[in-house]
Structure formats: C-alpha cells, structure tokens
Amino acid sequence: MxxxxxxxxxxxxxxNTAIGYxxxxxxxxxxxxxxxRQNQIYSxxxxxxxxxxxxxxxxxVTDFKIFDAFRSASAxxxxxxxxxxxxxxxxxTLGAKAFYxxxxxxxxxxxxxxxxxxxxxTDDVTxxxxxxxxxxxxxxxxxxxxxxxxxxxxxxxxxxxxxxxxYAYYRRADGDLSAAVFGLQGAMRDVSFKNxxxxxxxxxxxxxxxxxxxLNIEGQYTDRFxxxxxxxxxx
Amino acid sequence: MRYCLSLILLFLMLxxxxxxxxxxxxxxxxxxxVSSAPAAAAVExxxxxxxxxxxxxxxxxxxxxxxxxxxxxxDPIEPFNRAMHTVNDKMYFWLLKxxxxxxxxxxxxxxxxxxxxxxxxxxxPTRLVSCLLQTDFAGAATETGRFFINTVWGIGGLLDxxxxxxxxxxxxxxxxxxxxxxxxxxxGFYIVWPFFGPSSPRDSADILGNQALYxxxxxxIWYVSIITKSVETVNKTSLRLGDYEAVVxxxxxxxxxxxxxxxxxxxxxVEERRARSLCFRKMDRDAPRPEAAQPEE
Numbered sequence: 367m368x369x370x371x372x373x374x375x376x377x378x379x380x381x382n383t384a385i386g387y388x389x390x391x392x393x394x395x396x397x398x399x400x401x402x403r404q405n406q407i408y409s410x411x412x413x414x415x416x417x418x419x420x421x422x423x424x425x426x427v428t429d430f431k432i433f434d435a436f437r438s439a440s441a442x443x444x445x446x447x448x449x450x451x452x453x454x455x456x457x458x459t460l461g462a463k464a465f466y467x468x469x470x471x472x473x474x475x476x477x478x479x480x481x482x483x484x485x486x487x488t489d490d491v492t493x494x495x496x497x498x499x500x501x502x503x504x505x506x507x508x509x510x511x512x513x514x515x516x517x518x519x520x521x522x523x524x525x526x527x528x529x530x531x532x533y534a535y536y537r538r539a540d541g542d543l544s545a546a547v548f549g550l551q552g553a554m555r556d557v558s559f560k561n562x563x564x565x566x567x568x569x570x571x572x573x574x575x576x577x578x579x580x581l582n583i584e585g586q587y588t589d590r591f592x593x594x595x596x597x598x599x600x601x
Numbered sequence: 602m603r604y605c606l607s608l609i610l611l612f613l614m615l616x617x618x619x620x621x622x623x624x625x626x627x628x629x630x631x632x633x634x635v636s637s638a639p640a641a642a643a644v645e646x647x648x649x650x651x652x653x654x655x656x657x658x659x660x661x662x663x664x665x666x667x668x669x670x671x672x673x674x675x676d677p678i679e680p681f682n683r684a685m686h687t688v689n690d691k692m693y694f695w696l697l698k699x700x701x702x703x704x705x706x707x708x709x710x711x712x713x714x715x716x717x718x719x720x721x722x723x724x725x726p727t728r729l730v731s732c733l734l735q736t737d738f739a740g741a742a743t744e745t746g747r748f749f750i751n752t753v754w755g756i757g758g759l760l761d762x763x764x765x766x767x768x769x770x771x772x773x774x775x776x777x778x779x780x781x782x783x784x785x786x787x788x789g790f791y792i793v794w795p796f797f798g799p800s801s802p803r804d805s806a807d808i809l810g811n812q813a814l815y816x817x818x819x820x821x822i823w824y825v826s827i828i829t830k831s832v833e834t835v836n837k838t839s840l841r842l843g844d845y846e847a848v849v850x851x852x853x854x855x856x857x858x859x860x861x862x863x864x865x866x867x868x869x870x871v872e873e874r875r876a877r878s879l880c881f882r883k884m885d886r887d888a889p890r891p892e893a894a895q896p897e898e
Contacts, residue, residue, distance in 0.1 A: 383754045383762070411756055577767035599754040599762050 367584050367594040369422075370527045370572040371475025371517045372465040373414025374580060374600050384410040384582070386426075386596030392537065393589040394432065394559040397552035401433040401590070402559075408459070410596070417465065424459035428483070432559070435504065436491040440549030445493040450504055452487040457509075465519070476516045483509040487539075495548050502550070504557065506541035511561075515568065530569035535588070537561040563589040572598075674801065674864045675790040685793040686856045692796075693838075693845060701838035713836055715759040720833045721772070722751055722758025726814040727807075731775040735783045736880040740773040747772070775874055776811070778804035782871035783878055791860055799863040 408426025435450035461479035490503035515533025566588030852858035
C-alpha cells in the first residue's frame with residue numbers, strides 16, 4: 367500500500383492514522399523461481415502538511431509463505447512438505463511522499479517507502495536423502511524491501527481521489543539452511559531470495575466515508591497481483 | 602493473598618459502618634458515624650458551631666435558590682487523616698513535584714498528553730463496568746466506541762480521535778465509587794490514604810476495583826505495575842503543576858479545603874451519573890416529591 371500521492375492531513379498540518387490489510391504476491395528468485403505470499407495487517411501514523419508532503423510510519427504483523435521452497439529437485443531426496451510457511455511476525459515501514467498540484471483537481475506526486483521485518487522467519491522440513499534421514503530448518507533473516515514511485519492523481523467531485531503510476535522496488539530475504547541437503551535449494555546452505563521483477567504499476571482510490579474517515583483501496587501489479595485496503599482517519 | 606483478604610475485609614467493615622452520603626453542614630450528622638466516635642463528634646460539633654457563628658450574616662443566602670447547598674462529611678479519624686495529609690503533602694513537595702518538573706522539562710506537552718490518553722485508555726474496563734452497573738448503557742456504548750476507535754486509529758490509545766474532530770464521543774469519566782454512590786451508598790466518613798489521597802470507604806472501592814480491572818495489574822512482573830503507576834502519576838502531575846499549590850496558598854486550612862472540595866466534587870459527579878442512569882433517573886422522576894411548605898397566613 368502506497369496510498370494516494372497527496373496527503374489527506376489538514377492543510378495547516380496534522381496527523382492521520384490508518385488501519386490496513388494488504389495481500390502480497392510476488393515472484394522471488396533464488397536457485398529457482400518461487401512464489402511469495404504474505405498477509406499483512408498494520409497500523410499507520412502519518413503527518414502531512416499543506417497537501418504537499420507527508421511522512422508516515424507503520425507497524426504491523428505479517429505471515430510469510432514461499433511456495434515450493436522445500437521442493438526437492440532430486441528424485442533421491444524426499445521432503446515432508448514443500449512450502450516454507452511462517453506465522454505472524456512484526457514488521458515496520460517508513461515512507462515519505464511529496465505532491466505537486468497542477469490544478470485544484472489534478473496533480474502528480476512521488477514517494478519512497480521501505481519496510482523491514484524485525485524477526486526472522488523460520489520453518490523446518492524433514493525427509494530422507496538416499497537412505498539417510500535429515501531434518502533442516504530454513505531461517506530467513508533481514509527480510510526487507512524498498513519502493514520508489516510516482517503517480518498522477520485526479521480528485522473527482524465528492525472528494526474521491528483516483529491515482530495510478532509506476533514504481534520500482536527491490537525486495538530481499540537473506541537466509542540459510544541449517545545443513546546442505548542434496549536436492550534442496552541447490553544443495554547450498556546460503557539462500558537468498560530477491561524479487562524477479564524490478565518494476566510494476568499501482569492504482570487506487572481514496573474514498574471519503576464519514577466524520578473524517580476515508581477508505582483507501584489499492585492494487586499493485588509487478589510479476590503477480592497484490593492488493594490492499596486501509597481505513598484512514600484525519601485528525 | 603492474605604493481605605488482599607485483609608484489605609477486602611477492612612473495606613467491607615468500613616462500608617457497613619458507612620451511612621448516607623453527606624450530611625448538611627448546619628445539622629447533625631445523619632449517618633450515626635459521629636455518635637460512634639464521641640470525641641470526634643464533639644470536635645466536629647464545636648467546629649460546626651464556630652462555623653455557624655462566623656457566618657450568621659450569610660443567613661440571607663438561605664433564601665437564594667441559586668446558592669450551593671453546603672455539604673460536609675463526618676471525619677471521626679481526623680488526627681490520622683491530618684497525619685496522612687501531611688505525609689502526602691510532603692511527598693508531593695519533596696518528591697513528586699521535583700520529579701514532575703524535571704519530567705516536564707524533558708518531555709514535551711503533546712507527548713505528555715499522549716501518555717495521559719494512553720493510561721486513560723487502559724482504564725476502559727473500569728469505566729465500562731461502572732457504566733453497565735449504573736445502567737448507563739448509552740455511556741457504556743460510547744466508551745466501547747471510544748475504546749475501539751482510539752485503539753485502531755489512535756495508535757493504541759496514545760491519541761484521542763474519538764473525542765475530537767467530528768466524532769465527539771464524550772469521555773465517561775466514571776468509577777466504581779461513583780457507581781456505589783449512584784446506588785445510594787453513602788461516603789461514610791472521610792479518610793486520607795497515603796499515596797492515594799482523599800477518599801472515603803465508599804470511594805475506596807475504586808482503589809480495589811481499579812486494581813481488579815486494570816489490565817496491567819494482571820502482569821505477573823511485580824515492578825511493572827510500580828513503574829507504570831509511577832509514570833502515570835508523574836505524568837499526570839506534570840500536567841497539573843501549580844493546581845495543588847494554588848489550593849494550599851488560597852486556604853487557611855488546606856486539609857479542610859481539600860476535604861470540602863473533594864466531597865463536593867464527588868457529590869456533583871454522583872449526581873451527574875445518577876442523572877444518566879436509565880434505572881435511577883426513572884426512579885428519581887417517579888419518586889414522590891416532598892410537599893412544599895405552605896406559606897403562613
């Protein structure tokens with residue numbers, strides 16, 4: 367979720383807060399291509415001024431699933447499961463955005479946003495390689511991403527804001543297997559995942575509700591489709 | 602455990618001892634507490650006479666329908682209360698005030714207000730239970746709405762979006778002492794607790810109730826509650842520096858001033874809560890009114 371490029375805070379400066387949910391899918395590259403899936407729930411606080419700029423921070427929890435991360439590439443190695451799956455862990459996000467109003471109803475903005483997971487994601491797998499049983503765990507440390515983008519925004523009567531634009535991003539998760547197993551992750555201990563695509567597009571709508579509340583709905587497309595929604599409150 | 606039981610027993614004894622809420626300043630105490638403590642009653646009576654003599658010229662005010670009804674409270678353990686008042690006073694000037702002043706210098710006001718909001722937010726269970734027991738269901742709903750909005754959009758209660766902007770959900774600043782008051786339980790007598798300050802057996806229910814309904818008290822780490830209570834107290838004091846000093850400077854006997862102020866403030870709060878109560882509001886409305894005195898011909 368990047369939100370509309372123009373802050374929703376009061377023009378003389380003020381806070382806005384949000385509660386949001388985001389469904390993330392992406393393709394990661396390591397020894398092969400893997401699909402990442404995350405469900406994120408977060409709380410956000412932002413300060414904006416003059417309708418021109420905003421800084422924001424988020425604190426939330428996310429799960430982490432990498433499909434086929436434990437799938438064996440060798441017929442000699444069997445595994446008890448094939449997906450890496452870890453439950454809710456905390457993450458934090460910091461971001462900033464700036465907006466240039468071309469007219470009262472139309473403008474353009476840029477943003478930068480970075481997220482970091484405070485905890486490691488760990489999952490283990492058992493199996494047999496040849497005739498030897500094994501049990502290894504994959505620990506992902508330093509899971510983070512950065513995003514830079516630009517967007518055009520149109521405000522339609524009623525206060526509804528529509529926006530869309532391109533963005534570039536980099537996502538990384540460094541980890542290691544507790545032991546190298548033939549057929550698993552290239553039989554290497556060091557495992558690092560990166561995003562396959564470097565850029566994508568996002569689009570969304572920011573809908574006024576009532577008494578200072580707004581609903582933000584957003585979709586993102588890179589290699590796969592992600593979407594999210596947040597309810598914001600302007601102080 | 603034994604300590605808690607002793608406290609509860611002591612409290613129950615005090616509540617049973619306690620009578621109606623207040624007694625008129627000009628009349629004898631109606632709760633019997635004075636007669637149970639003859640020495641204290643004599644002192645109280647002497648003070649009452651002196652008070653009446655001093656203010657005889659104000660008799661005209663009795664006809665003033667807008668004049669506040671003077672209220673007071675039995676004070677049979679005044680020597681103990683005065684000692685505790687002195688302890689609290691010294692603790693304020695020697696410890697709490699210097700710490701609060703330092704805290705005020707270091708922490709900016711918006712942050713202190715956020716801390717105050719946060720601690721107020723944590724007392725939601727007490728306010729909810731109090732509203733429900735008072736049959737103030739609108740108040741309970743308002744409190745629940747406030748709690749939800751402030752938790753989600755107020756960053757866990759640090760901010761108060763529910764109380765401002767267009768929402769304007771009013772704080773239900775109520776407690777279990779007020780709840781007992783709404784049910785007609787009297788103060789009993791005045792008591793000054795060390796650390797907690799002015800109270801009465803009835804209002805001491807709030808001290809126990811707060812302990813039972815305060816989420817942080819369920820943490821099994823003993824120092825957490827001490828630290829949080831200290832931070833809450835210092836933070837609250839930093840936002841009110843000068844208020845206590847003003848009362849002390851403006852009064853001849855700060856003990857009496859605080860006692861009277863406390864009892865009047867609590868009585869007003871209980872009256873307000875009773876007016877909001879679904880059950881007692883109706884009872885008060887349906888209750889037969891005392892017949893008006895007929896003018897002499």
